[in-house]
Amino acid sequence: MRLLLSGFTLTLALAGPLAATGGTAPKYAVADLAPALRENAHAVVRYQEETLLVKSVGRTVETTRRAVTILDEAGRRWAAELVYYSQLNSVSYFRGAVYDATGRQLRQLRSQDIQDISLSDGFSLASDGRGRVADLSQPTYPYTVEFEYEVVSDNPLFYSTWRPQPVEQLSVEQASFRVLMPTGMALRYQERQLPAGTAQARRTQGSQDVYEWQVRNLPAREQEPDGPAVGELTPSVYTAPAEFEVQGHAGRLSSWADLSRWTYELNAGRAELPPALVAGMQALVQGEPDERARIRKVYQYLQANTRYISVQLGLGGWQTFPASAVAANGYGDCKALTNYCQALLGAAGIKAHAALVRAGTDEQDIRTDFPSSQFNHVVLCVPLTQPARPDTVWLECTSQTDPFGYMGSFTGNRHALLLLPEGGHLVPTPRYGAAENRRERHADVFLDASGNATATLRTLRTGLEYDGVAGLPGLELSEQKKRVGNQLALPNFTLHKVAFQALPPGAPVPGLTETLALTLPGLAPPSGKRVFLTPNLLSRLPTLATSGGERQSEVRLDHAFTQLDTVQLHLPASLRPEQLPAPVQLKTPFGTYSSQLSTLPDGTLRYIRRLEMPRRRFAATEYPAYLEFRRKVAAADKAQLVLLKTDA
Numbered sequence: 001m002r003l004l005l006s007g008f009t010l011t012l013a014l015a016g017p018l019a020a021t022g023g024t025a026p027k028y029a030v031a032d033l034a035p036a037l038r039e040n041a042h043a044v045v046r047y048q049e050e051t052l053l054v055k056s057v058g059r060t061v062e063t064t065r066r067a068v069t070i071l072d073e074a075g076r077r078w079a080a081e082l083v084y085y086s087q088l089n090s091v092s093y094f095r096g097a098v099y100d101a102t103g104r105q106l107r108q109l110r111s112q113d114i115q116d117i118s119l120s121d122g123f124s125l126a127s128d129g130r131g132r133v134a135d136l137s138q139p140t141y142p143y144t145v146e147f148e149y150e151v152v153s154d155n156p157l158f159y160s161t162w163r164p165q166p167v168e169q170l171s172v173e174q175a176s177f178r179v180l181m182p183t184g185m186a187l188r189y190q191e192r193q194l195p196a197g198t199a200q201a202r203r204t205q206g207s208q209d210v211y212e213w214q215v216r217n218l219p220a221r222e223q224e225p226d227g228p229a230v231g232e233l234t235p236s237v238y239t240a241p242a243e244f245e246v247q248g249h250a251g252r253l254s255s256w257a258d259l260s261r262w263t264y265e266l267n268a269g270r271a272e273l274p275p276a277l278v279a280g281m282q283a284l285v286q287g288e289p290d291e292r293a294r295i296r297k298v299y300q301y302l303q304a305n306t307r308y309i310s311v312q313l314g315l316g317g318w319q320t321f322p323a324s325a326v327a328a329n330g331y332g333d334c335k336a337l338t339n340y341c342q343a344l345l346g347a348a349g350i351k352a353h354a355a356l357v358r359a360g361t362d363e364q365d366i367r368t369d370f371p372s373s374q375f376n377h378v379v380l381c382v383p384l385t386q387p388a389r390p391d392t393v394w395l396e397c398t399s400q401t402d403p404f405g406y407m408g409s410f411t412g413n414r415h416a417l418l419l420l421p422e423g424g425h426l427v428p429t430p431r432y433g434a435a436e437n438r439r440e441r442h443a444d445v446f447l448d449a450s451g452n453a454t455a456t457l458r459t460l461r462t463g464l465e466y467d468g469v470a471g472l473p474g475l476e477l478s479e480q481k482k483r484v485g486n487q488l489a490l491p492n493f494t495l496h497k498v499a500f501q502a503l504p505p506g507a508p509v510p511g512l513t514e515t516l517a518l519t520l521p522g523l524a525p526p527s528g529k530r531v532f533l534t535p536n537l538l539s540r541l542p543t544l545a546t547s548g549g550e551r552q553s554e555v556r557l558d559h560a561f562t563q564l565d566t567v568q569l570h571l572p573a574s575l576r577p578e579q580l581p582a583p584v585q586l587k588t589p590f591g592t593y594s595s596q597l598s599t600l601p602d603g604t605l606r607y608i609r610r611l612e613m614p615r616r617r618f619a620a621t622e623y624p625a626y627l628e629f630r631r632k633v634a635a636a637d638k639a640q641l642v643l644l645k646t647d648a
Contacts, residue, residue: 026103028067028144034217037171041220042075043068045164046144048175052160054182058245060153061092062160067146070137074169079137081147084119086129088155088246088317098136099144106143109134155317156244157253157373159187165218165234172218177237179211186242187211188254190370194235213237225544226626227553229364240372246318256371257423263318263356264419267335270322271343277327281347291350291386295393296404296505298348302341307331308398337397338378345382352382352395355416357429361467365414368426379411381418381427394430401474403510408432408467413615434560434612436463436509443537443567449574449645451524451531455517457538462503462511465561469512473500484516489538494519524643531575531643535597535607539565540637544630551623557590560615569605574647577605581639589618590629595636605641 028046037044046067053061068078079098085091096109113136119129136145164175181187183204189211191200201212213235221230243252251262273281284301285294309331320335323343332340335354342352358366359377366374380395396402396411406412407430418424441459461469472480480498488495497517503510524533571577583596591613598606611633618626 026099028069028099028146029103030069030071030101030142030144033069033173036219037173037217038071039171039219040169040222041171042072042169043070043078043171045170045172045175047173048164050160050162050175050177052177052179052239054156054159054180054185054187054241056182056245057185057241057243057250058154058156060156060159062151062153063148064150065146065148067144069142069144071142073141076137078170079143079145080133080135081145081149082131082133083149083151084129084131085151086155086317089151089153091132092150092152094132094134094147094149096134096136096145096147098138099146100138100140101142103144106138109136109147155246156241157246159239159241159372161239162213162237163231163234164215165221166231168223168230169220171220172215174214174216176212176214178213179239180205181209181211183207183209185209188240188242188370188372190238190367192236192238193233194237198235200237224551224553226555226557228556232364233553238367238370238372240370253371253373255423256417256426259371259373260356260417260419260424261422264354264421264424266318267320267339267354267419268421270320270339271346273323273343273347274327277344278347281344282349285348285350291384292393294348295345295350295382295395298344298350299341299395299404302337302344302397303400303402305330306337306340307400308337309333334378334398338380338395341380341395341397345380350382352380353424354378354419355381355424355427356419357411357416358414359411361409363414368415375417377411379407379416379429381416401470404505406430406510409464410467412464432463432509432560433615434562437465437559437561438462438511438564439465439561440564441538441566443565444570445520445523445537445567446570447524447533447572447575449572449647451522451526453520453523455520455537457514457516457518459514459516460503460511461514462507463509464559466510466512469500469514470510472514473502473512484514488518489540490518490520492521492523494521526645529645530578531645533569533641533643534638535567535569535581535605535641536565536595536609536637536639537567539563539609539611541611541630541633543634544627546627551620554620555590555618555623555626557613557616557618559613561613563609563611565607565609567607567609568600569607569641571603571605571643574645575643576603576646577641578644579642580605581636581641584632584636584639586629586632586636588625588629589616589622590614590626591633593629593633593636595639597641609637 033044046069048066051063070076070078083091083094098106100106113134115133117131117133119131162177165172179187198213198215203210215235223230241253249266252258284297288294310333320339321332323340326332326336326340338354342354345352356375357377357379358375380397382393384391393405394407412430412432414429415426416429417426439461443455443457445453445455447453481495484498485495495518499515501513524531580597586593593611595609600606
């Protein structure tokens, strides 16, 4: 599995083998850099050469050479390098050196400079990974680092991905990528965002077919607000095998069905449970007519009787422990726990399918048009048979606390690959849109004549809005107050009370109600005869920064949500409204917004705000209109209420 950890990558290179220290000619002098490559850049890739040598269906060798000039502190992450290894991947060598601005070598990488670390992330499908990390950072800028290493892999499910310019504010002087295949063995690849003239060149060299790509003089790019990651807009080449073999298990990979079938067959016959447990599952669901309720009972049993532990070694990254082992031990990795839950459901008469998924809160969806091994996790898909219309329950089997049937930001809103004996296909995991991702807040604010206030806030968060607060009820009160307080965008406050109440289990999506009691000194300090107060206390949408140039990328609104705020302002007798902000109504393709302040019969002022944003994409030409929508919302959110002192 290819890993990206902070600024460390597995796709780095340098300008030829490292020279010995002493008497070497200067290289990578910063003065030789073209001015265009320094513009908007924190670092410059001077030379990068990546080679994937496919020796057979069961072995590959990746060689990486790269040199990077680091211009300032913001580019410092490129001074460190991580090389991944595991039981199926070994590091042949790892070298490095660092040069000053003139190109004079300062020192070479020594063995004591290299740290060995674990790369277990606590959920991955095929990761028993470790890493070797080296850091050649210097106190004075600019300087240049170079690294060279080779990784031999007996897990050829993962071929190289070439991304010479993966992030913003990184320019590239020259970079190349070569793949050497045995003649007659097919290479599958997908090119994206290649500049003109960069399409692969193919030639035969002895008994090998050689594929090669090169780029030169790529200026640094900057991330645009609400735009795709720079790595999606810069050159890349994805490669994958047409056929492979992992520790004697051969497979093909020309379609999603191929990968599904291979993974299914690798794990077949491992779902047998002890007879007593089978009888227990049958008794657990006996007499329960509702299919979803039966699934819930089995899932609750799983959560109460198992825990996650990473035991993924070698082929075990793909092949599960038998369900009987999990029953005996009470633990397993994501494959083992999913297989175990599938077996428990089977004992209860419920059919379910394991499904591969790329998990992670910040992970993008897989490239659905390029069948390849892009997954790092496995979940369980349970098709329902009773409803009038087809429905599915999805289960995260590694968590003891996740709500039943909820995928959230970790595995929701993306594609998964069903594992079926005949070969599965991609299916969408649950989609969470604006209707599910809600934040509803009700605030009662009691203002005194001096502008101080007390307030009670009740906030319900559901769906993806719930994800960020799901773990709060399990923390100590002091930690709860600390975390909640850090999220309150108020200039001065004291938090007196924190309480949480979860939605009942039958809710369509999980939710949590948070109740807070606060004092707000100086919330609305008097200014002469008037008091100025912004009734929108906590839900102000910021404006977006405008750049001088023309928008280059599309607009991506990846998180749909609904915000509904009600603020009731209880005023003392000595204050009355002199001027209320005008109501605002906006309805655009980018979202809808409304805000209004009104006076209730008892003199209380009620402020109601609603903002709904879709999950949608727009052309770059629509960015000015999107900016205008954001500007109007931000202005309305900051609108002030003017109160007049009646006793002045």
